Amino acid sequence: MKYFDEIVSSGSYARAAERVHVTQPALSKAIRLLEEDLGVPLLERGRRGVGLRPTSEGEVVLRHARQLLEGRERMLSELKALRGLKGGELRLGLPSLGSAEIFAPVIARYRERYPLVDLHLLERGGEALERAVQAGQIELAATILPLLNDMEMAFVRDDPLVVALPRTHSLAGRRRLVLAELASTPLVLFEGGFVLNRLIHEACTAAGFQPQVVARIGQPSFGLALVAAGAGAMLLPAVVAAHHAVEGVVMVPLHSAELRWRLVLVWRKGGSLSFAARAFLEMLPEHI
DSSP: HHHHHHHHHSSSSHHHHHHHOHHHHHHHHHHHHHHHHTOOBOOOOTSSOOSSSSSSHHHHHHHHHHHHHHHHHHHHHHHHHHHHTOOOEEEEEOOOOOOOOTHHHHHHHHHHOOSSSEEEEEEOHHHHHHHHHTSSSSSSEEEEESSSOOOOEEEEEEEEEEOOOOEEEEETSSSSGGGGGTTSOOEEEETOOHHHHHEEEHHHOOOOOOOOOOEEEEHHHHHHHHHTTTTEEEEHHHHHHTOOOOOOEEEEEBBSSEEEEEEEEEETOOOOOOOHHHHHHHHHHHOO
């Protein structure tokens, strides 16, 4: 199509060959193959080979050819803009647990560096975010291991858990605790959509007891307020606990090699990440 356009525009095979950097025989062969493929003559041929005028069929092909070539240039221009992140969008899913401490600084820096990228945030529990990634509703999501689905992932961080206890609790003075020691203590747990909630239930079962659930919460601040009021204990990541000092609450490290907060960013297995998503992943080491 480009060769045909150049021949018509330049008025001769020789000039067209120079402009597209191919030999005249190769150019002639390309036009002949195009005519055979379309089943119509494209150029009026005179005694010297080409009359330099498109046939009526050639006029139709020329119009569409130029539209295709213009569309190609627009496509390349848009791709160039995306590579420079002068456009595009990023659909990112974040859980309410840990996002303020981990991702808020990254997002602020990302917006500063790439102000023309439309950033769409979805806040849900980790299990719901994994399903949203699988359904194509979002491109990247933060969740914790183990994953419910087979997805690609980038590791973010690995944190131990701590036990938030009322200051008056009999275990509040301990240097560390094992999960079995909480068997008789009511627990404030997260809502069902949180992966951590599922992991705590599984770990309690493995330790030989079922947790006495006093409340299910969606935000750690409310859970810690319940702990401070004496409602029970709460398990949460150390990095989150460090940002939520509450009067009357003591944080005791949990000794467990299995029950940890292993944070990852996930995307669909075999999927192709956008330039915007790849830039977000590349920024993580700067902040985490």
